Amino acid sequence: MNLDHYLQQRLQEREGAGLTRERWICDSPQSATRLMGERSYFNFSSNDYLGLADDPRVKEAMLLAVNKHGVGSGASHLTAGHHRTHHQLEQALAEFTGRERVLLFSSGYMANVGVICALMEKGDTIFHDRLNHASLLDAGQLSGATSRRFAHLDYDVLKRWLQKNQSAKSLVVTDGVFSMDGDKADLVQLSRLCQTHHAWLMVDDAHGFGVLGETGGGCAQVDGLGQQDLPILIGTLGKAFGTSGAFVAGSASLIEALIQFSRTYIYTTAMPPAVAEATLTSLELIQKETWRRSHLSALIDQFRQGCKAKGISLMNSNTPIQPVLVGDTKKACEISALLKASGCWVTAIRPPTVPQGTARLRVTLTAQHSAKQIDYLIHALEKAFDMTASLHPESSGAEA
Numbered sequence: 001m002n003l004d005h006y007l008q009q010r011l012q013e014r015e016g017a018g019l020t021r022e023r024w025i026c027d028s029p030q031s032a033t034r035l036m037g038e039r040s041y042f043n044f045s046s047n048d049y050l051g052l053a054d055d056p057r058v059k060e061a062m063l064l065a066v067n068k069h070g071v072g073s074g075a076s077h078l079t080a081g082h083h084r085t086h087h088q089l090e091q092a093l094a095e096f097t098g099r100e101r102v103l104l105f106s107s108g109y110m111a112n113v114g115v116i117c118a119l120m121e122k123g124d125t126i127f128h129d130r131l132n133h134a135s136l137l138d139a140g141q142l143s144g145a146t147s148r149r150f151a152h153l154d155y156d157v158l159k160r161w162l163q164k165n166q167s168a169k170s171l172v173v174t175d176g177v178f179s180m181d182g183d184k185a186d187l188v189q190l191s192r193l194c195q196t197h198h199a200w201l202m203v204d205d206a207h208g209f210g211v212l213g214e215t216g217g218g219c220a221q222v223d224g225l226g227q228q229d230l231p232i233l234i235g236t237l238g239k240a241f242g243t244s245g246a247f248v249a250g251s252a253s254l255i256e257a258l259i260q261f262s263r264t265y266i267y268t269t270a271m272p273p274a275v276a277e278a279t280l281t282s283l284e285l286i287q288k289e290t291w292r293r294s295h296l297s298a299l300i301d302q303f304r305q306g307c308k309a310k311g312i313s314l315m316n317s318n319t320p321i322q323p324v325l326v327g328d329t330k331k332a333c334e335i336s337a338l339l340k341a342s343g344c345w346v347t348a349i350r351p352p353t354v355p356q357g358t359a360r361l362r363v364t365l366t367a368q369h370s371a372k373q374i375d376y377l378i379h380a381l382e383k384a385f386d387m388t389a390s391l392h393p394e395s396s397g398a399e400a
């Protein structure tokens with residue numbers, strides 16, 4: 001089969017379905033506004049929830065570290081690339097999460113694959129929430145274990161499956177805050193279920209760390225879940241931390257086993273030490289600058305109340321991820337385009353990233369937004385919905 005011919009066919013199929021993905025070049029740091037070429041937009045698609053990606057102190061820490069340690073780490077952690085600042089960051093994160101040890105990974109995707117593949121194998125069972133992040137689902141497949149997906153937050157089904165489960169080892173894995181819906185797993189209930197049924201619990205809290213909890217300790221902090229209750233805890237550094245990379249927090253034996261057996265830890269170059277150094281600074285700011293969380297929380301309330309007043313339907317979320325459910329993929333793209341025209345950057349999220357018929361505008365709020373920008377967005381959303389309703393009167397029910 002001719003390679004390009006084959007690929008052209010697949011690309012055409014995707015385009016025919018209106019699902020072609022596109023990259024948009026950004027000409028500014030990640031912040032409440034984003035520059036594309038000459039044009040500036042209010043940015044409502046960033047995961048930099050606390051506004052630390054462009055913080056002067058975080059940047060300064062990185063610059064100093066580059067001068068001291070150079071740019072690349074130069075090798076993998078197990079050969080010559082494990083720098084002192086990696087080690088210090090691991091210790092600081094262990095203290096932050098209240099776990100015995102922490103291990104750094106180069107990305108959240110790699111952490112999830114590395115952990116699940118080190119722990120699980122053929123003959124084991126992994127229980128997933130249906131809406132788990134793609135990296136968790138992929139990790140399950142790669143591990144060779146059997147993967148079972150329960151309906152979103154349906155722990156009664158999970159309980160029944162766990163009761164009947166005969167496999168050698170079982171792992172229950174979930175997002176802490178769901179990345180496309182913004183709602184939270186009930187970790188207290190999951191932790192109890194896992195203890196009763198001798199399953200291991202793994203939580204990927206990519207969107208909870210920094211944002212939730214008194215000092216930004218995420219879902220585990222909110223629910224007061226220690227290492228015994230929640231033995232495998234994943235955080236990513238590319239979101240609220242504003243840098244890049246990920247970590248696994250847990251017992252000393254978990255971390256030692258990952259160092260020995262985790263292929264995405266062993267066979268890859270360590271993250272640049274300057275990234276670790278910058279992350280040490282953002283970790284301090286996350287804990288100290290509580291105003292970032294309070295301001296963000298006020299913006300979330302403002303956005304939800306404003307949308308409610310305008311009849312714009314939101315999903316059941318009280319986190320910075322505030323998806324506006326549209327349903328139809330084409331309509332979601334049209335609204336996204338209209339928002340862009342009015343200066344608001346909000347990406348439409350379509351299948352297969354989310355289930356069929358649930359295309360949405362994934363609005364994310366950050367501590368850098370102002371109340372005025374939120375009002376502007378609500379107004380732009382209202383206008384865009386009105387315009388698409390007049391373009392497609394049948395879908396608004398006007399002809400019924």
Ligand SMILES: *Cc1c(COP(=O)(O)O)cnc(C)c1O
Pocket residue numbers: 106107108109110112133135175179204205206207236237238245246
């Ligand atoms: C973003 C994300 C990841 C991937 O993390 P990266 O560091 O970007 O690879 C993993 N899990 C969840 C839930 C995420 O939202």
